[in-house]
Amino acid sequence: xxxxxxxxxxxxxxxxxxxxxxxxxxxxxxxxxxxxxxxxxxxxxxxxxxxxxxxxxxxxxxxxxxxxxxxxxxxxxxxxxxxxxxxxxxxxxxxxxxxxxxxxxxxxxxxxxxxxxxxxxxxxxxxxxxxxxxxxxxxxxxxxxxxxxxxxxxxxxxxxxxxxxxxxxxxxxxxxxxxxxxxxxxxxxxxxxxxxxxxxxxxxxxxxxxxxxxxxxxxxxxxxxxxxxxxxxxxxxxxxxxxxxxxxxxxxxxxxxxxxxxxxxxxxxxxxxxxxxxxxxxxxxxxxxxxxxxxxxxxxxxxxxxxxxxxxxxxxxxxx
Amino acid sequence: xxxxxxxxxxxxxxxxxxxxxxxxxxxxxxxxxxxxxxxxxxxxxxxxxxxxxxxxxxxxxxxxxxxxxxxxxxxxxxxxxxxxxxxxxxxxxxxxxxxxxxxxxxxxxxxxxxxxxxxxxxxxxxxxxxxxxxxxxxxxxxxxxxxxxxxxxxxxxxxxxxxxxxxxxxxxxxxxxxxxxxxxxxxxxxxxxxxxxxxxxxxxxxxxxxxxxxxxxxxxxxxxxxxxxxxxxxxxxxxxxxxxxxxxxxxxxxxxxxxxxxxxxxxxxxxxxxxxxxxxxxxxxxxxxxxxxxxxxxxxxxxxxxxxxxxxxxxxxxxxxxxxxxxxxxxxxxxxxxxxx
Numbered sequence: 001x002x003x004x005x006x007x008x009x010x011x012x013x014x015x016x017x018x019x020x021x022x023x024x025x026x027x028x029x030x031x032x033x034x035x036x037x038x039x040x041x042x043x044x045x046x047x048x049x050x051x052x053x054x055x056x057x058x059x060x061x062x063x064x065x066x067x068x069x070x071x072x073x074x075x076x077x078x079x080x081x082x083x084x085x086x087x088x089x090x091x092x093x094x095x096x097x098x099x100x101x102x103x104x105x106x107x108x109x110x111x112x113x114x115x116x117x118x119x120x121x122x123x124x125x126x127x128x129x130x131x132x133x134x135x136x137x138x139x140x141x142x143x144x145x146x147x148x149x150x151x152x153x154x155x156x157x158x159x160x161x162x163x164x165x166x167x168x169x170x171x172x173x174x175x176x177x178x179x180x181x182x183x184x185x186x187x188x189x190x191x192x193x194x195x196x197x198x199x200x201x202x203x204x205x206x207x208x209x210x211x212x213x214x215x216x217x218x219x220x221x222x223x224x225x226x227x228x229x230x231x232x233x234x235x236x237x238x239x240x241x242x243x244x245x246x247x248x249x250x251x252x253x254x255x256x257x258x259x260x261x262x263x264x265x266x267x268x269x270x271x272x273x274x275x276x277x278x279x280x281x282x283x284x285x286x287x288x289x290x291x292x293x294x295x296x297x298x299x300x301x302x303x304x305x306x307x308x309x310x311x312x313x314x315x316x317x318x319x320x
Numbered sequence: 321x322x323x324x325x326x327x328x329x330x331x332x333x334x335x336x337x338x339x340x341x342x343x344x345x346x347x348x349x350x351x352x353x354x355x356x357x358x359x360x361x362x363x364x365x366x367x368x369x370x371x372x373x374x375x376x377x378x379x380x381x382x383x384x385x386x387x388x389x390x391x392x393x394x395x396x397x398x399x400x401x402x403x404x405x406x407x408x409x410x411x412x413x414x415x416x417x418x419x420x421x422x423x424x425x426x427x428x429x430x431x432x433x434x435x436x437x438x439x440x441x442x443x444x445x446x447x448x449x450x451x452x453x454x455x456x457x458x459x460x461x462x463x464x465x466x467x468x469x470x471x472x473x474x475x476x477x478x479x480x481x482x483x484x485x486x487x488x489x490x491x492x493x494x495x496x497x498x499x500x501x502x503x504x505x506x507x508x509x510x511x512x513x514x515x516x517x518x519x520x521x522x523x524x525x526x527x528x529x530x531x532x533x534x535x536x537x538x539x540x541x542x543x544x545x546x547x548x549x550x551x552x553x554x555x556x557x558x559x560x561x562x563x564x565x566x567x568x569x570x571x572x573x574x575x576x577x578x579x580x581x582x583x584x585x586x587x588x589x590x591x592x593x594x595x596x597x598x599x600x601x602x603x604x605x606x607x608x609x610x611x612x613x614x615x616x617x618x619x620x621x622x623x624x625x626x627x628x629x630x631x632x633x634x635x636x637x638x639x640x641x642x643x644x645x646x647x648x649x650x651x652x653x654x655x656x657x658x659x660x661x
Contacts, residue, residue, distance in 0.1 A: 194559040320469055
């Protein structure tokens with residue numbers, strides 16, 4: 001515990017000394033949750049890239065999944081008198097006090113990727129994706145791809161009770177409603193992991209007449225889809241042809257599967273949350289135009305027609 | 321000979337009954353459950369899935385049984401799986417041969433076991449605390465190796481361990497069958513098993529009567545580490561990637577549960593590897609059964625917990641004495657067995 005704290009403050013210190021070495025007109029502090037997943041690593045990489053492109057001096061603090069570290073980081077940013085603060089909040093509650101301190105110091109705070117339960121006037125804006133919309137985009141693709149033909153869909157849900165699982169399910173079902181040719185015949189949780197995705201898909205295949213009864217798979221994230229694709233192959237079927245595969249996130253590995261014709265479509269959860277945040281900040285700094293309280297990022301659909309190998313090469317280096 | 325087989329059968333009877341009941345129950349809900357066919361040169365069906373998907377927990381349970389028999393516990397096995405999966409993926413992607421990769425990975429598993437063993441046997445730290453260290457730190461080590469991402473590989477040799485087949489059975493099943501029989505022979509055909517039980521019953525007394533307690537204790541944790549390494553390789557080879565965040569997550573609890581369902585006491589002493597393996601298969605049969613039954617996922621854990629409570633109640637001594645009048649034949653045969661001995 002003590003070691004973790006010492007490490008965290010050491011990283012903050014190191015980040016600060018490194019940051020102050022170069023002189024720039026805009027100094028922004030960024031309190032990141034930690035490196036919990038590949039997506040988050042990519043978000044960190046892209047935030048640093050975006051800051052560099054705009055000549056912004058970014059001070060980076062890794063909170064190692066702890067709110068207390070994030071609050072400490074924000075307080076140190078305030079003490080250093082940065083021009084703005086980006087926060088990817090690890091939990092939703094308990095931010096009022098430190099956000100008030102930032103407001104009193106007249107430093108705008110922008111939330112990335114997640115929102116908080118605090119009064120809306122305590123932060124400038126929140127840049128997040130719309131999870132329901134993501135499910136909707138995936139569902140619409142399937143509606144178009146099946147073009148009215150009868151189709152039994154199996155669904156691999158995320159971790160039971162998590163907001164991405166609830167919202168991505170909801171959005172998908174909204175897109176399917178009114179299209180009676182599409183039926184969700186089985187829906188189980190794959191815990192967002194490859195192993196569980198593969199195991200659950202194996203049981204779906206057994207339960208639905210060796211997979212002959214299944215025409216499409218919808219997975220709440222790409223990792224489960226990658227696991228399920230292996231299960232489909234091992235059952236002697238062709239993923240992408242015998243069973244259509246659509247998923248969400250757009251991590252690099254799914255583009256390899258798409259290039260091989262084994263996955264059909266994915267909806268991007270963009271790791272570039274910082275770009276729109278910096279744009280909003282620039283406008284605010286220039287003439288004080290307050291951005292809307294919620295900036296929704298684009299949920300872009302990628303299919304096999306979008307040169308998956310090229311996208312794979314682009315995404316590979318981002319740290320996913 | 322017949323007496324030993326009957327003794328063995330009596331020992332495994334509660335587990336066999338539980339497994340039988342679960343299989344019958346699932347095949348009532350899902351009629352295709354017992355179907356077996358040959359596909360891609362190997363047996364294919366839900367029963368094979370149970371043996372195959374259960375492989376990591378079966379392997380962990382083998383090592384965990386021996387550790388628990390010494391009155392210890394190994395909480396680090398899930399994290400060691402993640403470390404070893406990451407090691408295997410890192411080795412194969414950096415160009416090592418399959419043989420070298422396997423050797424390095426098994427060595428890493430043994431090293432992890434050695435660490436636990438030294439903490440417990442030499443420094444005399446309580447096992448639950450000693451292994452908690454690696455349980456917490458292990459996932460961090462695995463993330464360092466994979467650099468936080470899922471490290472994927474396409475080497476057909478390594479992937480064969482996860483999804484290949486041998487003699488009509490999936491490779492993971494072959495591995496745990498062979499390994500389980502080897503370890504069971506090793507502890508039961510020699511005095512090793514008895515010495516381990518002696519340590520579990522009374523460590524001080526066994527040391528005083530000349531048992532090399534520290535060496536055997538370390539060996540038990542090394543075996544557990546080795547089992548976790550094999551499980552980690554299988555888990556990584558299965559998905560052709562090492563997922564440091566999720567590989568083996570919470571599996572240490574499933575392994576401990578398998579040992580308990582297998583009827584080995586957490587207080588150490590008498591143990592049965594076969595019963596623990598059956599325990600692991602029971603847990604996997606419940607998991608697979610729930611997936612096939614088509615219940616909403618919100619019910620998964622509740623159903624699993626209810627079945628396990630039921631099995632544990634069946635095994636409890638009080639329940640057995642209360643309902644012993646139902647099985648008079650077994651109760652009556654016991655004195656005659658003793659007489660035969």
